[in-house]
Amino acid sequence: MRQLSASQLTAPVRALLLEMAFRLPEDVRQALACARGTDRSPRAREILGLLLDNVAAAETESLPLCQDTGLVVVFAEVGEEVCLEGHLQGAIDEAVAAAYTEGYLRPSVLADPLRRNSNTGANTPAIIHLEWVPGDQLTLHVVAKGGGSENQSGLWMLSPSHGREGIISAVVERVRRAGGQPCPPLILGLGIGGNFETAPLLAKRSLFRSLGEPSPDPDVAALEAEILAAVNATGVGPLGMGGDTTALAVHALTAPCHLASLPVALNVQCHAARHGTVVI
């Protein structure tokens, strides 16, 4: 067994959160730049140019990419040979509080969803999901998820008879209805299968994949491509003002499910796709 102390996580998670708030992942920046070159709408190209200006301003002016600096969600993959001492939630919350205070990031967490004046002040607690994996490493996948795009996410308990077409129409209709509200261009995370609680986890998990990298399963990759084409044919466009670039990518993950069910979850991610990974 490899002994690890939860307190070893605090410094690297704090550093990652500070990096994420100010620097867009290079794959997302490149996708925005590529779309600016190809979108047929002049207004869409103008907006994509402003989004790239924003990425540059965040770095040069040391301003967060977006004022919604997100709710911190962590997928922790714990190696089966790791013996973790201490309090994981406490160590991660300490990192969040340090990063959000030192970085002048916005505290966006209410202790009580029904009391508007219950802001916890340091953006804690983080939401943590644990998974056991082979090996002696501890890997933390971290996302700082904005509220505006999260609000447009959805879960459908489809009937198996709805099939592939039902999945496509549910997702496309949701994106069309959301319009400019979730800050398109979007990254769409799709969880297909599992059940009522695991389909949304798959959807969020899929957002960690590098942009444009298709699913290793050819059938799933074909579905991703078909949904991306259909979503970009809606004409919603950047910020809802028209154009070809409604989504930059569609990522899907699947899992076994009950033969009576076809759970489908959509996690909507805005263009400020702030995520990263720490390996210990």
Next chain:
Amino acid sequence: MSDPTASSEATPLRLDLPWDHECVAALRAGQDVRLYGEIFTARDAAHARLLAALEAGEPLPLELEGATLYYCGPTPGRPPRVVGAAGPTTSSRMDRYAPALYRAGVRATLGKGERGLSVREACCECGAVYLITVGGGGALLGSRIVEAEVIAYPELGPEAIRRLVVEDFPAWVAYDAHGGSIFSDEEDLP
């Protein structure tokens, strides 16, 4: 919807705030504008309080006549900056409050995304507009703010009402006072 090919070549129109009536009436959905002057941040919690005060006939913390309300909860300013990132939040969450505020004198709201029919109708009724700015453009927009001070509800933290002074702040007319809309999925009102 406005013609999506129209805006990008035209020079943006400079708008000095607070507003006068004729200036609002001349605006058309789809126009590219740059804001200069005073705007006030207010989002969910501040709106609930403003409306409660308005309905109770209590004094308000700002002059609504001619005002622009910006749906925004900025990040704190890293000294010497007065404010940090300051992009728009989703406007539709404030739809239930907007018509009453337009009727009380607000000339413009500023945010992101489509809104309900009641807001578009209130713009026509009151001679007011709904503007949108760069969703997810918090760094760019924060760099265009030259003054910021909390003027009400400091206990709401990021949701407090702030008076901002902006310069060269990019925006588009989303709903005009004549039923027009900028959005690709909305027809103009008759």
